[in-house]
Amino acid sequence: MPYKRILVKLSGEALQAPDGYWLEAQTLAALAGDIARASEAGFQIALVIGGGNIIRGARMSAAGWIDRATADSMGMLATVMNSLALETALNAAGVPARTMSAVSMPTICETYARQPALHHLDKGQVVVLAGGTGNPFFTTDTSAVLRAAELRCDAVLKATQVDGVYSADPKRDPNAKRYERLTHDEAIAADLKVMDTAAFALAREQRLPIVVGSVHAPSSVAAILEGSAPATVVAP
Numbered sequence: 001m002p003y004k005r006i007l008v009k010l011s012g013e014a015l016q017a018p019d020g021y022w023l024e025a026q027t028l029a030a031l032a033g034d035i036a037r038a039s040e041a042g043f044q045i046a047l048v049i050g051g052g053n054i055i056r057g058a059r060m061s062a063a064g065w066i067d068r069a070t071a072d073s074m075g076m077l078a079t080v081m082n083s084l085a086l087e088t089a090l091n092a093a094g095v096p097a098r099t100m101s102a103v104s105m106p107t108i109c110e111t112y113a114r115q116p117a118l119h120h121l122d123k124g125q126v127v128v129l130a131g132g133t134g135n136p137f138f139t140t141d142t143s144a145v146l147r148a149a150e151l152r153c154d155a156v157l158k159a160t161q162v163d164g165v166y167s168a169d170p171k172r173d174p175n176a177k178r179y180e181r182l183t184h185d186e187a188i189a190a191d192l193k194v195m196d197t198a199a200f201a202l203a204r205e206q207r208l209p210i211v212v213g214s215v216h217a218p219s220s221v222a223a224i225l226e227g228s229a230p231a232t233v234v235a236p
Helices: 025-040 057-062 068-092 114-122 140-150 184-189 197-206 220-226
Strands: 005-010 044-049 097-101 126-130 155-160 210-214 232-234
Touching (some): 005 140, 044 140, 057 068, 155 220
Parallel strands (some): 005 044, 005 155, 097 126, 155 210
Antiparallel strands (some): 210 232
């Protein structure tokens, strides 16, 4: 794929143990090794990881016992926990990594700012972007597209549970059609739920390609970026 600088969006569930525990060392090490291979292949990588393996603000708020802004703030803290774990695993895999949080906590990690983040990427470091946008009511999908636009990324790679974008849930509908390539307009018109509406609208406005592939295949991130694993490209 003709991309050099990539924003990789991971769900928090990508770190989860098979028994449901929020974090598994083997899964984390495998993911870090995958990202290390992509970095060694010459890709500049920024990462945004969700916090759904720990807490989902919208779901907690919907339960009615906590307000949405507070629940989302708790979710931002969950992304910091995941990001620190991933940073540690990347460093152990031999890849220099730096966690930067939109929620300032200078005794724990660096506060996100655009110019330092660009400097880290230019030096070949993997930048792990935590804390969402720093504001409630925005998903990590939106944060991923926002940071990709700010950091002049060539594309967003959304590593998901399936190997591309389908017309329906392939786990439920055996006749679901898999797309190789779509435009932003086609994906929105078909309501394919590639990302949430705000994230997709921003990607379309910035003419930012979104690559969707599976996080479960061996070396999935590196393989998708090198074009040897299936993926769907949503582009202008």
